[in-house]
Amino acid sequence: MKYLALGAATFLIAQTAPPSAAYAETPELTVYTYDSFVAEWGPGPQIEAAFEETCGCDLKFVGMGDGAALLARLKLEGARSEADVVLGLDTSLIAAAKDTGLFTETQVSADYALPIEWTDSTFAPYDWGYFAFVHNTDLTPPATFKALAASDLKIVIQDPRSSTPGLGLLMWVKDAYGDEAESIWAGLADNIVTVTKGWSEAYGLFLEGEADMVLSYTTSPAYHIIAEEDDSKAAAVFDEGHYMQIEVAGRLAGSDQPELAADFLNFMVSDAAQSILPTTNWMYPAVMPSGGLPEGFEALVKPEKARLVDSALVPAIRDEALEEWLAALSR
Amino acid sequence: MAGRAVSLSSKTGIGAAALVVVLILGALLAVLSRAEVGSGLGRADWAAIRFTVWQAFLSALISTVLAIPVARALARRRFPGRGLLVTLLGAPFILPVIVAVLGLLTVFGRGGWVNQGLDALGLPTLSIYGLHGVVLAHVFFNLPLATRLILQGWHSIPAERFRLAAQLRLTPRATFRTLEWPMLRQVVPGIAALIFVICLTSFAVALTLGGGPRATTIELAIYQAFRFDFDLSRAALLSVVQLIVAGGAAVVALWIIPQVSIGGGLDRPVQRWDARRGLQRAMDAGVIALAAAFLLLPLAAVVWRGVNGLPLLPVSVWQAAGMSVFVAVISVGVLLALALPMAGWIATRRAGGVEAIGLLGLSASPLMIGTGWFILVNPVINPADVALPVTALVNAMMALPFCLRIIVPRLRETVQDYGRLAQTLGVTGWPLWRIVILPRMRGQLGFATGLTAALSIGDLGVITLFADQERVTLPLQMYRLMGSYQMDAAAGAALLLLVLALGVFWLCDKGGRGDAEA
Structure with a gap:
């Protein structure tokens, strides 16, 4: 009942009280991000504490769905958005995000540890990873999409129409195979147990033993190694190279805290933030922290080739690849 | 029945119905107001519409047809644990989709209990993925609900009728034809329409168990239009298609419901003299055992998966x-304010078409309603400040059609059987509700409020659009845990959700049933 009363109180205050003067004195920085970032075990709580130590401000994370949901929300709110910073878009969404005209450029200087050179001046990367199929170590994984299609291994993937990893896989196959992509998907059709709405459902099905492999990241096994002391999961390295997901943050032109927002973007590539991310967001840091990667990351496989479609080209390629995907898997 | 038997004020009922219509149309218009000229409906959209209607039709048909023998068996038998089983019938329905799906997969999945058993016997294993998997999951969700609603129909047949049937030495078949069949004709079409509409808005179940893009539903297309393409005109168009299909189904179903009254009784507990022979007893026992296994095994899987996760739950989950x-x-408060006047209005009318308005609330995509109201509210107030009222209102609206289905038949009966007497005595308005109607509806109201509360606890609809950090609900928190690899803690949260939802459902339902039966 205590929480019930607490809930009632919060609700009543939110309904009646105007923002009091005391609150107004501390500047508030509102950061929109995806749900898992703000979760108990996500990076949110630690990042918030670390930034508030120095900023003299109140950092407020607002979590909503995934990267695509973030962008949809921003489009709904338009210039009236309360967000100062949006954190959690990826390279597939950058073109659409820039199209809104809501973002502004930010000076972020960092010595990025990305496999590619970062030139975008609107969005600053804070972490990244390679998409990969994760499997149990008692299985000898295939080394190409073609070998996977020829095998009778069962995989779970995410729907590119509702999930960013699903979209990543779509771009991966399209980038690696071009016009051949549709036939690759046709070959994979009998390997795909099912397609899920999002990453959580797919990973849950894999852990339940519904499939031999699941589309996730090369860094996923690090979670099992470090947090669960379980080294039974590994990621398969594909000869085609691996498509990357680079997660970025940007600040809004309509922000009422432009300097604080710029500070926050710079903070996200600082040592303090970068050392938090690997073991909370389970991705590679965008800038190598001074202490290096946490123990356990050295066990992860390292793809030899990184793939990424230029963010400006993503929308057109996505539409074509999605048509092929639908055609191949709906037969 | 000559004219209206009783004058229940229709003003508040019309008001409540109008509110539902405004909520839906307002959202739709808001979405359209922001839409640019979009792409219209493509070939893939029509494929999605066909698949959606077909799977919803199959799910509704199978759930309702299977529910009839189960409800009949439960109505005829008394056994230890019957009350608990009837309460548990509410459970599958209120589980968040992903929890129920994982529970089902523990039983029916690739490495699930069923396949382990088949494998041990040297038989070929079964795959759950495909149209049959979608229908299986929808039957798992809706068979219990249909059973509960039909069971309620059985209990609406007065004890005196069964006594008379026994005195006339009617065979079980003749009893069925004279007493039970007329009741079923009145109850079943509405239930089938309700389940059809529920399955119409299915998204994650259909996609996950359907095995891929062949199983694309309208709701997924709406999700894609909102989230990935931000094509608001297409989203609105698809929402309209959903509303039209659901509205059509509702009108057809409610139109074929015959207007017959089974007549009043003295509210004595039912005793059954028919179906006492061994064969019928064995058949009823078999039906109950099968249904219970189908229902309880996946629930047991949820519990089994969740127990280890309970100690891992962080404070934020609590x-x-x-x-x-x-x-x-x-939500329950809002629901009662909407449902009672609407039910009163519907019950005094000959045609049931008005109930279709209730079904519209369910068939409207939560994402569309949420987005529409977000567009309307956002220029005026911070959406997070109205997160709770909006969520409660939408939850109540989603529960409204179930509650009307639960309340209306009983209310109609009460009005038909007692209306004239009440009118003769000059009992109208609030005293009519207080003295005549509400006491006779206790069981129905308990069931309806319990269902609403439980549905609301398990819901992950509009809250995702409106919530901020301070207003996170349990299903949302559970998804966040899953998103951070915390699958064990998420399973614990799912178990907590199941226990909480069942707890409130049991409390309300029990309060309504009192010492009598369901």
Whole structure:
């Protein structure tokens, strides 16, 4: 009942009280991000504490769905958005995000540890990873999409129409195979147990033993190694190279805290933030922290080739690849 | 029946119905107001519409047809644990989709209990993925609900009728034809329409168990239009298609419901003299055992998976649980304010077409309603400040059609059987509700409020659009745990959700049933 009363109180205050003067004195920085970032075990709580130590401000994370949901929300709110910073878009969404005209450029200087050179001046990367199929170590994984299609291994993937990893896989196959992509998907059709709405459902099905492999990241096994002391999961390295997901943050032109927002973007590539991310967001840091990667990351496989479609080209390629995907898997 | 038997004020009922219509149309218009010229409906959209209607039709048909023998068996038999089983019938329905799907997969999945058993016997294993998997999951969700609603129909047949049937030495078949069949004709079409509409808005179940893009539903297309393409005109168009299909189904179903009254009784507990022979007893026992296994095994899987996760739950999950209960309480209040006047209005009319309005609330995509109201509210107030009222209102609206289905038949009967007497005695208005109607509807109201509270606790609809950090509900928190690899803690949260939802459902339902039966 205590929480019930607490809930009632919060609700009543939110309904009646105007923002009091005391609150107004501390500047508030509102950061929109995806749900898992703000979760108990996500990076949110630690990042918030670390930034508030120095900023003299109140950092407020607002979590909503995934990267695509973030962008949809921003489009709904338009210039009236309360967000100062949006954190959690990826390279597939950058073109659409820039199209809104809501973002502004930010000076972020960092010595990025990305496999590619970062030139975008609107969005600053804070972490990244390679998409990969994760499997149990008692299985000898295939080394190409073609070998996977020829095998009778069962995989779970995410729907590119509702999930960013699903979209990543779509771009991966399209980038690696071009016009051949549709036939690759046709070959994979009998390997795909099912397609899920999002990453959580797919990973849950894999852990339940519904499939031999699941589309996730090369860094996923690090979670099992470090947090669960379980080294039974590994990621398969594909000869085609691996498509990357680079997660970025940007600040809004309509922000009422432009300097604080710029500070926050710079903070996200600082040592303090970068050392938090690997073991909370389970991705590679965008800038190598001074202490290096946490123990356990050295066990992860390292793809030899990184793939990424230029963010400006993503929308057109996505539409074509999605048509092929639908055609191949709906037969 | 000559003219209207009783004058229940229709003004508040019309008001409540109008509110539902405004909520839906307002959202739709808001979405359209922001839409640019979009792409219209493509070939893939029509394929999605066909698949959606077909799977919803199959799910509704199978759930309802299978529910009839189960409800009949439960109506005829008394056994230890019957009350618990009837309460548990509410459970599958209120589980968040992903929890129920994982529970089902533990039983029916690739490495599930069924396949382990088949494998041990040297038989070929079964795959759950495909149209049959979608229908199986929808039957798992809806068979119990249909059973509960039909069971309620059985209990509406007065004890005196069965006594008379026994005195006339009617065979079980003749009893069925004269007493039970007319009741079923009145109850079943509405239930089938309800389940059809529920399955119409299915998204994650259909996609996950359907095995891929062949199983694309309208709701997924709406999700894609909102989230990935931000094509608001296409989203609105698809929402309209959903509303039209659902509305059509509702009108057809309610139109074929015959207007017959079974007549009043003295509210004595039913005793059954028919179906006492061994064969019928064995058949009833078999039906109940099968249904219970189908229902309880996946639930057991949820419990089994969740027990280890319970100690891992962080404080935030308990806070979210408190918030969920709080939202549920408001939802129930809003629901009663909407459902009672609407039911009163519907019950005094000959045609049941008005109930279709209730079904519209369910068939409207939560994402469309949420987005529409977000567009309307956002220029005026911070959406997070109205997260709770909006969530409670939408939850109540989603529960409205179930509650009308539960309340209306009984209310109609009460009005037909007692209306003239009440009118003769000059009992109208609030005293009519207080003295005549509400006491006779206790069981139905308990069931309806319990269902609403439980649905509200398990819901992950509009809250995702409106919530901020301080207003997180339990299902949302559970998804966040899953998103951070915390699958064990998420399973614990799912178990907590199941226990909480069943708990409030049991409380309300029990309060309504009192010492009598369901």
